[in-house]
Amino acid sequence: MKIIITDGYTLNPGDLSWQGIENLGEVINYDRTPAADVAARCREAEIAITNKVPFSKETLAALPNLKLIAVTATGYNIVDTAAAAAQGIAVCNVPDYGTDSVAQHTFALLLELSNGVGKNSASVAAGGWVACEDFGYSKTPLMELAGKTMGLVGFGSIGRQTAIIARAFGMKVLYYTPRQKDTDLAEYRDLESLFKESDVVSLHCPLKSDNQQFVNRQLLQLMKPTAFLLNTARGQLINEAHLAQALNEGVIAGAGVDVLSAEPPVATNPLLSAKNIIITPHNAWMSKEARIRIMQITEENIKAFLDGKPQNRVN
Known part of the structure; x- marks a missing residue:
């Protein structure tokens, strides 16, 4: 299972561990990804993990292998959820962490x-x-x-x-x-x-x-x-x-x-x-305690999806 993390620095600037997610597949972690590079970086991905990097209809159309977008936030307006659903891509978020x-x-x-x-x-x-x-x-x-x-x-x-x-x-x-x-x-x-x-x-x-x-x-x-x-x-x-x-x-x-x-x-x-x-610079959610919960729930979201029982699906 190939997992691409598009903007990992936002969630984990170095004080958390990705080990739980790394145990679930082959992980490539980018600190940041410009919107123009999403399709190229995620072309082989089956799972994409994003916080604020957008997945538009046009980007999704260029990602035939993608099966799951795991949003490491509660808000998911960065993803065209209708286009994802039409393409058979599940979108999961992380509610109530913060x-x-x-x-x-x-x-x-x-x-x-x-x-x-x-x-x-x-x-x-x-x-x-x-x-x-x-x-x-x-x-x-x-x-x-x-x-x-x-x-x-x-x-x-x-x-x-x-x-x-x-x-x-x-x-x-x-x-x-x-x-x-x-x-x-x-x-x-x-x-x-x-x-x-x-x-x-x-x-x-x-x-x-x-x-x-x-x-x-x-x-x-x-x-x-x-x-x-x-x-x-x-x-x-x-x-x-x-x-x-x-x-x-x-x-x-x-x-x-x-x-x-x-x-x-x-x-x-x-x-x-x-x-x-x-x-303040959009950091109300950034306490270490809240980010730990995001990491844990994202890992659980991916495991549940792989088990055929997706949770926190928004589309």
Whole structure:
């Protein structure tokens, strides 16, 4: 069984072991693969392992031996799943591996917005406290989260874990999904009401054809001028020009995002120069614990497929 790993460095920069997958076949591991080289590198592959390297319809057509694409992530929009199914290629993903890590990162973004720990620490390091006439100061307005309202768009495993953390902080939690859930963790609101009522809106929904850039000028203008927007889901959920304008004009107080519409971003992305935004480089999922789970589940996905009982198949 010939197994090609297209972008192994993303999952394993050297602190994990590929041994479990190497036991399943002949493995060729590329740290990175340009999209233009996917067909050539995977031409003989029966199994391809990818994180963010795309497999388009045209690429798949050039891979007659391919039987399985194992995506080492939950999101699988990098693969044309319909074309894969038509060609008899199974596509499997890794659900729920990063629930705790991503929820934790969501609050890391929120706490930086509410408490300015990074900015204040940088000020102290630059000599600001030594030169201060007062015993204490803050470079940013400080917000107490207790009593505030967090609105979650999406209420899967990460949304629910975020709700649990929010409640531990004493926050009221609202949620929106296309279908209401049976839950005691949060109260349901329609989308517009959630944006109006929340002090913090956090996105935890998958990217679909009907929700691209749904966070637009109209929704942002419904938010409180003191509110924050968080996104640890997918960058394409937000109209970035509209968000940048909202931040620069003080329509909302701030934003924290771990994802952008194009990654790595182009230098002209308006969010890179917007006011009151924290941007992390799509690393909410990257804890070692989460990556170990990805490796284990990917190995299990391949074993299950080879046994004729595919699991976590998305097409």
